[in-house]
Amino acid sequence: MVTLKQIRNSVLIALWMMILTFPIMVIKVNTIENIVIWRWMNLLYIGVGTVILSIFWFFLINRRKLEPEERKRSFALKGKIETLKGVLAKPVVQKPLYAALLVIIIIFPFVSSLYQTGIMITALMYVILGLGLNIVVGLGGLLHLGYAAFYAVGAYTYALLHRYLGLSFWVCLPIGALSAMLLGILVGLPVLRLRGDYLAIVTLAFGEIVRILLENLSQYTGGPAGISGIPRPSFFGIKMSLSTAMNYTYFLTFALVLFTIFVVRRLEHSRLGRSWVAMREDEVASEAMGIDITRAKLSSFALGALWAGLAGVFFSAKTTFVNPASFTLWESVIILCVVVLGGIGSIKGVVLGAIVIILLPEYLRAFSQYRMLFFGLILVMMMIFRPGGFIPAKRRVYTFDKAQLEESD
């Protein structure tokens, strides 16, 4: 399982860690009484802890190298997981499961607190954002680090149109989405000539430009203070209590999630979606096969922006307040993490990714100091052990009936 050499390495790593952390973990200077406290026990903890973790790490690495067959034998639990997966994949099991999930989602806002409903709305919004970015990054393979800019465009479109023209949520929803898409096309035209890292850098810069613009055009946008008093979604002008309004927003967001999944699924298995994936796999080859690369890139970029715009309008409506601080680079990175951790190009993966990334930190507030540390650790581990994400994307399997098989003879 773990070789002797690896154990030796673990011990060396532990020694190294002990030396490294010695100054901060062992020495404690009490400046009032001018004495030094030597906490030798800490050194022991670190040493033992590191050895154990490192051996466990080597164990995982070794297991990864085994053939799939051997791996199954070496880990009885894994076999059980496989059978469980097989059972879960059956339609007889899946339908009730989805139904149960739906019931839970519908009941949720009525049994939970206002605060919890709010968090859930946020998580759902990230599902939408993740699925939207998934069109660009997952399907189109375009590394986009300025996604929050389009999210901001949607949010500010509603905020500004309401402030100056008094337009309602329902009027602003399509306008916000379309203006984000339009901006996507305008930015995309020059920018999409770039590939890979260059595209990432330019989109990153674009995201920052939009945020800084919003901060500095203070006579219109309210600057860093933002715009407040944005109304929640209305329902034929009926006055709603706060909790009803929240529940209503929750269901609207959920409906948009369903709509997004519906559209993305259809896009994925269409002529357009295939051309995105082909472009992601190999630009030169896809162009040689007759795909108009400019068009494929622009359409994925613009459709991604459209969803960011939709989510942006929802964001304004949910929080009733927008300011530029909500649309930083960090926001773009989180959305990208949702896609990458969940599973690039996989709808189920992105949904799970959004829920995990948004909900976990909320419920682990006690560890909030170490949030970023955990986040980084999880990302590194994922890239090593599960590079496809929580639920890796699968290609569609086509079945051919007998008649078809013979007909094509």
Add this chain to the structure above:
Amino acid sequence: MAAILDASQVTMDFGGLRAVNNADVHIDQGEIVALIGPNGAGKTTFFNVITGVYKPTTGDVRITAPGKETESITGLKPNKITEKGLARTFQNIRLFQNMTVLENVMIGRHCRMKAGIAGAVFRDRKTREEEEQVVADSYAILKKIGLETFVNELAKNLPYGAQRRLEIARAMATEPFLLLLDEPAAGMNPHETRELDEMILKIRATEKISILLIEHDMSLVMSISDRIYVMDYGLLIAEGQPKEVRANPAVIKAYLGEEFNA
């Protein structure tokens, strides 16, 4: 009748390097033409010029699709040229690795399909029918090339020889009148090469597709080509039927070097 492909005085410079030098190549309907030459002669570069990957420094490439007017394709984008009926494979296999074999071929059908965003989202009858047709067509092509057992396999999991054939299948899906094959037999064993040989002849016979191929495997080249062009340092140094080319002293010199000739 006009040649289906007529490249005249094509020159391609990369900075100071003249990779293709004043090349004149023409292909008639139904021909299998080979382009051979030592490594680095400029064969692949010539392919890239014809298929629009590079714009030639000077020169003109004209095509005459069956039943159509002669037109220049110089400077058109690769996807436009594919639409006009030229399809190619790549020397270093460029499949869509993480797509299935069937999907790879379906991508080839892309330029013959019409559905747009609205069709994708609303999935109207026309789009559904088109989609079904494409699946059926792609499957039929796979069957012709003998890859139907791999339909739902990811392209990257295919054995090497099968990957090369899948490239041909994908190119054929674009309905070309001229197929450009860049070293299709590279890395194949003799048995696979013989199968390839038969397949190319079959493609010409049944699909009425003309073929231009780059190949280093001389037995394959000599057995199936109608005509051969020999390129060395970007220059075409010989042209003719296999037996003429084989006997040409300039060709022998290019392949075997000065000393041998002396």
